[in-house]
Amino acid sequence: MRACLAAVLVAIFAGVMWMDGRAQTAGPLVSGAHRFEKVAEGIYYATASGTMNVGANSPIVINDDEALVIDSEITPAAARALVADLKAITNKPVRYVVDSHYHYDHAFGNQIFGPDVQVIGHVNTRKRMLTNVMEQYTYLSSVQPVPARVDALRKRIAEEKDPQQKAALERQVANSLAYLEQVKEVKVTPPSLTFHPMMTLTRGPREIQLLYLGRGHTDTDVVVFLPKERIVCTGDLMESVISYAGDAYMEEWIATLDKLRALDFDTVMPGHGVVFKGKGKIEAFQKYLRDVLAQVTALRKQGLSADDAAQKVDMTAYRSEFVSIRGIGIDPAAVRRIYQLADHPEPAH
Numbered sequence: 001m002r003a004c005l006a007a008v009l010v011a012i013f014a015g016v017m018w019m020d021g022r023a024q025t026a027g028p029l030v031s032g033a034h035r036f037e038k039v040a041e042g043i044y045y046a047t048a049s050g051t052m053n054v055g056a057n058s059p060i061v062i063n064d065d066e067a068l069v070i071d072s073e074i075t076p077a078a079a080r081a082l083v084a085d086l087k088a089i090t091n092k093p094v095r096y097v098v099d100s101h102y103h104y105d106h107a108f109g110n111q112i113f114g115p116d117v118q119v120i121g122h123v124n125t126r127k128r129m130l131t132n133v134m135e136q137y138t139y140l141s142s143v144q145p146v147p148a149r150v151d152a153l154r155k156r157i158a159e160e161k162d163p164q165q166k167a168a169l170e171r172q173v174a175n176s177l178a179y180l181e182q183v184k185e186v187k188v189t190p191p192s193l194t195f196h197p198m199m200t201l202t203r204g205p206r207e208i209q210l211l212y213l214g215r216g217h218t219d220t221d222v223v224v225f226l227p228k229e230r231i232v233c234t235g236d237l238m239e240s241v242i243s244y245a246g247d248a249y250m251e252e253w254i255a256t257l258d259k260l261r262a263l264d265f266d267t268v269m270p271g272h273g274v275v276f277k278g279k280g281k282i283e284a285f286q287k288y289l290r291d292v293l294a295q296v297t298a299l300r301k302q303g304l305s306a307d308d309a310a311q312k313v314d315m316t317a318y319r320s321e322f323v324s325i326r327g328i329g330i331d332p333a334a335v336r337r338i339y340q341l342a343d344h345p346e347p348a349h
């Protein structure tokens, strides 16, 4: 009995401490599999708390009567977790989901939303999701390497002395193995409401513009622009890290980013990485893309295979802006894609 009372007191005390801590630091709120960072009034940025593979980061827009979620995340399990975890920041129901593009880590949670939720995407997102996306390289590259990665992690766990590091590695193993189970539930579900090239949702005082600015990271990228709040949610068209380019249209991407920069915003909420301010990073990424194209085109002319060229491309000059660049060489999928489009151009229509 006494132990029980003590436990209750500890819990209450911890709760008070926690609330105090939050009031003072206003740091992100952790709820289940997600961490919610408040970006503006009613606007949050959901990222992984580390207990589950959730895939993309999801911007959340809370309106007068409902919440709008950008990206349903990587699996039905992640999407269900997001809906449950959202209760920590709002009691309003999710009524809109916007797919920033068709990639699995952004849109494979779509299926959990019932008929009272409108899932919106670009017309091309629907088209792409009606093809065999689960047999395509981009998705397969998220599942096929997992067993080897788990083996490598287990070797590191066996050698790791630091208990905290060990626990972090063990969590990675658990999340990776759980992901392989969670994907079994996926039934690819395209958006039911599509548009081109733009649509506007007016919800109370809030204006939410959904814009297709052209081909870039894919041919499905939607940008969510909140003109009053001067915020833009960019999916993988623009990240704070280097975006995957295995399905990209690199040359057009540079021009599409010009259109993005022409919008009047000061805060960017990207599909991966962290929220950032201003347009400097976008300009830097355009330079990066131009440089990748130039180097790959030259290596292709020399007769190198895409995979050999990928090891030679040197983007270390961009390290200060994109810390994920670790050394010489880039993702072979990006180079294979440039070769593919050079051999088989896909004219825009």
Ligand SMILES: [Zn+2]
Pocket (backbone or CB within 6 Å): 101, 103, 217, 236, 244
């Ligand atoms: Zn993507």
